[in-house]
Amino acid sequence: MRLILLGPPGAGKGTQAQRLVSKHDLVQLSTGDMLRAAIKAGTPVGLRAGDIMARGELVPDDVVVAIVSDRIDQPDARNGFVLDGFPRTVPQAHALDRMLKEKGLKLDAVIELKVDEGALLKRIERRCAEMRARGESLRPDDNPEALRRRLGAYRDQTAPLVTYYQLQSVLRSVDGMAVIPQVANAIDRVLAGAVKGAPARRSSAGSRASSARARKKSAAGGDPKAGKGRLGGGKAKQPVRKRVQAKGKIRASGPRTSALRAASVARGKRRPRLTKRR
Numbered sequence: 001m002r003l004i005l006l007g008p009p010g011a012g013k014g015t016q017a018q019r020l021v022s023k024h025d026l027v028q029l030s031t032g033d034m035l036r037a038a039i040k041a042g043t044p045v046g047l048r049a050g051d052i053m054a055r056g057e058l059v060p061d062d063v064v065v066a067i068v069s070d071r072i073d074q075p076d077a078r079n080g081f082v083l084d085g086f087p088r089t090v091p092q093a094h095a096l097d098r099m100l101k102e103k104g105l106k107l108d109a110v111i112e113l114k115v116d117e118g119a120l121l122k123r124i125e126r127r128c129a130e131m132r133a134r135g136e137s138l139r140p141d142d143n144p145e146a147l148r149r150r151l152g153a154y155r156d157q158t159a160p161l162v163t164y165y166q167l168q169s170v171l172r173s174v175d176g177m178a179v180i181p182q183v184a185n186a187i188d189r190v191l192a193g194a195v196k197g198a199p200a201r202r203s204s205a206g207s208r209a210s211s212a213r214a215r216k217k218s219a220a221g222g223d224p225k226a227g228k229g230r231l232g233g234g235k236a237k238q239p240v241r242k243r244v245q246a247k248g249k250i251r252a253s254g255p256r257t258s259a260l261r262a263a264s265v266a267r268g269k270r271r272p273r274l275t276k277r278r
Contacts, residue, residue, distance in 0.1 A: 001080035007113030010152040031086040103106045110165040113176030
């Protein structure tokens with residue numbers, strides 16, 4: 001199973017990705033984690049990414065896709081993966097599609113966690129207040145102002161992916177504002193429907209092909225209502241007799257005429273007709 005989770009910051013993608021990983025024996029692919037792992041391992045792509053990041057530049061899409069490609073080739077990703085935070089743009093989605101096609105793979109579903117931004121801001125404010133009350137440290141970007149900036153970037157760069165995957169008929173949307181167990185159940189129902197839908201489409205196509213073959217067979221076998229066609233259980237309809245021109249006379253030809261001519265020759269009423277092969 002190969003999945004992508006879409007949704008703005010704070011929608012709960014990470015929480016649902018961890019649950020899907022545990023339930024379906026998948027691997028969670030986070031581009032940040034993969035970049036750090038590739039750099040630490042010293043892979044060719046990791047070394048290139050490390051040099052780029054050391055210069056303070058953004059890692060280009062082709063490098064990120066190459067790191068994702070190396071990761072899904074590893075044995076623990078054979079059952080599938082969940083992409084969280086990638087792709088972020090339509091060009092990245094195009095690059096991901098090309099890479100998967102080269103490997104003979106395709107996405108099973110893209111799940112969008114739909115949320116209300118106003119409610120999301122209130123949620124993050126409440127969470128920050130609870131963490132401060134417990135004496136827990138906050139990340140630098142874990143505050144309402146930083147979230148507003150990240151939401152703006154999501155609308156500009158990532159939200160167009162919703163339309164992109166809708167056109168591919170792989171997008172499924174769930175209410176991300178529900179409580180975590182309800183969101184999880186909604187995702188499970190969506191995935192179950194996506195898995196059941198694929199065989200149904202193939203079966204429908206097979207039924208159409210079978211119907212076409214049946215119509216063709218019926219047409220070739222004659223009229224079933226007359227009891228003479230193949231579907232009617234009778235003998236196959238004889239070929240239509242042709243009339244041919246020979247020595248200025250119209251003479252019938254066909255299986256029945258040939259049989260009558262042979263009978264006349266046998267009774268001595270007619271000489272056998274000799275024909276010269278041309």
